[in-house]
Amino acid sequence: MQDELLYQRIAAGIEFQIFKEVLRVGDKLPSIRTVCREQGVSMSTATQAYFELERKGLIESRPKSGYYVSQLSHKSLESPFTSHPTSETSNNYIDDLVLRVNDSLCDNKLTQFSLSVPSDELLPIAKLNKAVLHAMRNLPYSGTGYELAQGNLDLRRQIARWSFTWGGKLREEDIVITAGCRNALALSLMAVTKCGDSIAVESPVYFGILQLAKSLGLNIVELSTNSKTGIEIEALKKVMPQIKACLLVSNFNNPLGSCMPDEQKKEVVSLLSKHEIPLLEDDLYADTYFGNSRPLSCKSFDEEGNVLWCSSVSKTLAPGYRVGWVAAGKYTEQVKRLSLLHSGSASTLTQQVVADFLENGRYENHLRRLRGILHTNSLQFLRAIGEYFPEDTRVTKPQGGFVLWLELNKKIDAIRLYEKAHRQRISIAPGPMFTLQNQYSNCIRLSYGLKWSRELETGLKQLGRMAKEMTNE
Structure with missing residues (x-):
């Protein structure tokens, strides 16, 4: 007692x-x-x-x-509603706004809530520099020569070994090294679709995927998506007769932060494989999990070689290295030929640096630290949003990744809020950037991949005040 x-x-x-x-x-x-x-x-x-x-x-x-x-007992924030996109595509996609947001990413005078990569302060830059010097000393001709078209053998071997952590069962010959994840997705799309085909994606979806698909002449079908569990499978079933491929960010989706449960991943893989519809999996964020273990990937359940698994170190280690890869299953030969035709191999030097980081454990050590910082940051952001934003604000509570998705009062126009915030030296990503339809006009994406500081707290407070003012207009 x-x-x-x-x-x-x-x-x-x-x-x-x-x-x-x-x-x-x-x-x-x-x-x-x-x-x-x-x-x-x-x-x-x-x-x-x-x-x-x-x-x-x-x-x-x-x-x-x-x-x-982890939270304040008296301030519980509701999650955003499940999205319900229509079958109609708008012609009003705002490319100019996407360019403006992207162009501001290197402006050090802005509080960069729009940035969806870790800030330089969270990266092991000194260790990377040492690894570059080591690679230059050990590579033939100091790494200035061409690499194999399929990519650095050491790196492919280390990625295959790393896949053991999520049941990937990959071999070095299954992997093609690319110039970042977007290049991996581009090669994969070219391998399985042609101009005029339709592909299914989450909604909202990362604007880079929309831009890429548009550049290839593909039609986009946006699927209803839950902020916690990803796409609604019934929505996928309805559109299957009209699509040639499906592209999903299965783990900690950008911008929602959703993570598909394992059983749902298994069902999606089985469903698409049965109908011979290839699944392109953008798995950029899975290593930034907050829990005890990395979530499985759709590729973990791939028995037919129907999943083209794409990833990179751009969101975890070195954004500027542009080192990515794809394990394309039964489409590997097509991807290899397209890679040779369109881009050749990625940088010899940076591939070797990433391979060394994976081999000697420095990557995992860095990830452990990064995950802890990101988790703490996400909680700080949720606390600040609860304190400073309008009471009816809805926000995601991801268990990994870099971003939060805020659903604001219907009176708030996200693009107008972006303009007001930008004048106050604060950068955000407005919701309309993440769709080809007329939706998410009252939503914004915020990144917490930054070193927490008083400046960030002040920026969130200012942003919340602006949102309240617009609600009361």
Whole structure:
């Protein structure tokens, strides 16, 4: 009875501090050993107190890191509604706005909430520089020669070994190295479609995918998508007679952050394979998971070679290296020929650097640190949105990736909010960038792939104030 009172007292004290915001979202709690020492209680009592706080959803455990405040009990943010795109495509896709947002990414005077890659401060730049010097010393002619058209053998071997973590069962000969993930997607689309074909995608969907498909003369069919679990399978079934391929960001989708459950991935792979519709899987974000293990990929369930699995290190290690790859299954030969025809091989030097990072464990060490920072940042952003934005704001709560999707009051025009924010030196990504239809006009995407700072807090506060003003107009 005494132990029960003790653990409840400890839990109640921490809960009070969270409620009063003495402990804020993202703050690290004392270790269980510290609680034992400071409170004079047993290990089991301290552990039970933390379990009680976890049960209430107030704190969460992170492997090899400790316990962190996860939310404020009195400020619960609702998730966005499931999207319901129509079958009609608008001609009003705003290419100029996409270019403006992209062109501002190198403007250091802006608070870059529109950036969907980790900031330089979160990358192991010094270690990468050392790896470049090492590669130059060891590669023939210091890495200035051409690489194999299929890509660096060491890198393909390391990617194949890395695939073991998610059940990929890949071999080095299954993989083609590309100039980033978008190049991998482009080659894959060219291998399985022709101009005038239709492909199915999530909605909202990353604007780069829309631009790529349009450039290849493809028609886009946007699917109803849940902010937590990805596409609605019934929506996919309805459009299957009209599509030649399906392109999905299965893990921590950009911009929603959704992650398809394993059973749903398995069902999608089986369904598409049965109808001989290739699945292009953009798996850029899976390594940025916040939980105990990396989510499986659709490729994990591919028995027929029908999944073209695309990824890169652009979102996790070195955006500017432009090192990506595709495991194209039964379409590998077509992709290899297209790669040789359109782009040749990626940079010899950067391929070797990435291979070395994978081989000696530096990549995984970096990822562990990056995942912890991103998780804490996501909680800080959710806390700030709850404090500063209108009460009816809906926001995603991803378990990995870099971005949050906000669904604002219908009175708020996202493009107008973008313009107002830009004048205040704040950059956001308006919702209409992520569709070819007239939708998401009251939505925005924010990136938390930044080093948390007072400047970010101030920027979110300003952004929330602008949203409130527009709601009250």
